[in-house]
Amino acid sequence: MPTLIDRRRFLRGGLLASAAATVSLAPAQTEAASFEGYPNAMGVLVDLSRCVGCRSCEAACNKEQQLPAPEKPFNDFSVFDELHHGQKRRTDETRYTVVNRYDIPGREHPLFRKIQCNHCQEPACLTSCFVNAYTKTPEGAVIYDPDVCVGCRTCMIACPFLIPTFRYSSAFKPRIMKCVFCYDTRLTKGLPPACVEACPQEALTFGRRSDLVTMGRQRIRENPSAYVDHIYGEHEAGGTAWMYLSPAPFDQAGFDTSVPKEPILNYVKDFLGIVPMVLTIWPALFAGFHLLAHRKEKMQQVNKNEGEV
């Protein structure tokens, strides 16, 4: 039965081809669904109770990343009073990291919070990028490739921590500007990022992310009255490489506590799932509507032809 074999082979080939065509989205999703982060990814634990707001980290970052000199020097602490649109300072194209002061009612000393890219396990910037400009490296850094970026700025929309910024000032060489964990200059050599090394207070601890989670829990356990019982970043946005311990409720120290405890990618998976369905079902459905709507004409045609015969 050579024909049967041929047909089988044909069917098998056809199925494979259509599977390949329709399921092209699936691998990335299934991988992501079970992805729990690279085992040896590094991270940083930030202890707000230790930070004194000296801005050494800002200065170190500026130097390491060769960013333009700031308007006010790094030893000018009046920047803590700056407000733009009622908001404290944020990252922009001239600074990858910023320290802000939070005066919390009932506390003797203000808290200082350093912000920079949190280097998510499943970064929203990466999953929203349609040209794959972002990479999560096994070392834990989320890095960016300006050579393929088209400047759509969806990553800035997607980042729940408002970290990526755009070089709006340039017409010919615009790009996303964000902290890269000192990836190429330090992290690949096993060195901590410049800001961590510069910290005189040991407010920043560099280490394997899994160890840092343990360390954070231990600090809370050993000194429960000094900390809120939560590590910000352990689960936020699906888990981040940079995590925070705070002696005061996180929302009072400027953290966005409405950030979901799952990867941002989960919010678009439902939609991505319907795409192959629409691609395959719609043609049949609407071709069917077309045939139904035109059946009268067809019948008349047939009747007419029969009449002629």
Place this chain on the structure above:
Amino acid sequence: MRTFIANNQVIPITNHLRPDGGRWTIREKLLLGLSWDQYRAQFLRNPVNWALCFVFAVGVPILLQRYLFGLGSITHASNDYPWGLFLGFGLFGMVPLSASGFLLGTTVEIFGRKDFVPIERLALLNGLLGYFFAVVYLEVDLGMPWRLYYPMFVSLGPAAVLFLVAWHVATYLSVQIAEVSSAYFEWTGWLKGKRFVRSITIGLTIAGIILSTLHQGALGALFNYAPAKVHPLWLSASFQWIHFFCSAIFAGLSMVIVAGALCKRHLAWRCDRRFLDNVDQCTLGLGKGCAYALITYLVIKVVGVAHDNEWAYLLTGWGRYFLLEMALAVVLPMCLFAYGVKHRRVGLVRWAALISVLGIVWNRLNTAMICFNWQLYREVPHWKEIWVTVTIFALYFVVYRFILYRLPILYQWQGEK
């Protein structure tokens, strides 16, 4: 075009042949059979053209500034609001208003409603131009506009929602060019091309439905990336794509009603009897479709609020703003459509269409800008950003009018087809 109205002339150039027997040249076709001086005279007489010239006189230098000195020179360069008016209005607003092409294509070609044929080409053209200018807006907004093709050929990120939008808008744009090309082929007299397009109409139309469903939905799903930034009343993670798709239906239909009304009123010299006699009836038919789409949309918006249990938000200031949007942009046009269709009040249906067009733009601006970062602050666009947005829209208007003046959109070509 008072020349034609005053002379009470028949519709100019609907045929390859001149009244005296010769063939129209391309130049004559472009000048509508007028001499250069006559054409210039009618151009200068029209006050709309003066207003357009003013918009361009200010807008073009600002555009140059954008391309020479960067986006930061004409916008507030906000890192909190990376998407401003160019995308908020130009992409998220123009694309639903351009759903008309696939909707009328489906009605006529798939559902076999031949009574909508007189307005089909207007809807197709409206769709094509809307998409094209959405891409123009994108080219103003993209940081590196010269890399527009990168997501297609250089570096592919197929798991991103924007990847779908890019591919679908690009392929759908080609589909729409093919659909509108038959009018162009008639006008230039290349019948082989027209016959080929005719032979693949059904395929093109179905491709249009698929691509439209997905990218209209995908524009909504883009906001799913910002669950902590868009106000919950404007973001329903489970239904966002279908909210956007459903609202595109009445947006697209309303836009054709508005375009049809403008053509009937200001371009009557270019319309033939078939268009003028049928446009009112078509308007009522489209209005009925709008009413159905609006009630569906209203219900699924309520389902969205119920599904995420967001009732408490309705009592806040944002909730009142949301209810205001629902009342003015959904319930009001819905009632006007229903009443107008039932009592055959064409004028009322046209007003309802205008309200729903403005309403959908309002909704998209709310989602993309006003209710975005609702816990931070409101970003008011730079005046130059607003002016450039208006300039591109004026360009859209000019191209739209240029094509309506010439191609057989509002009239049937009398020459061989």
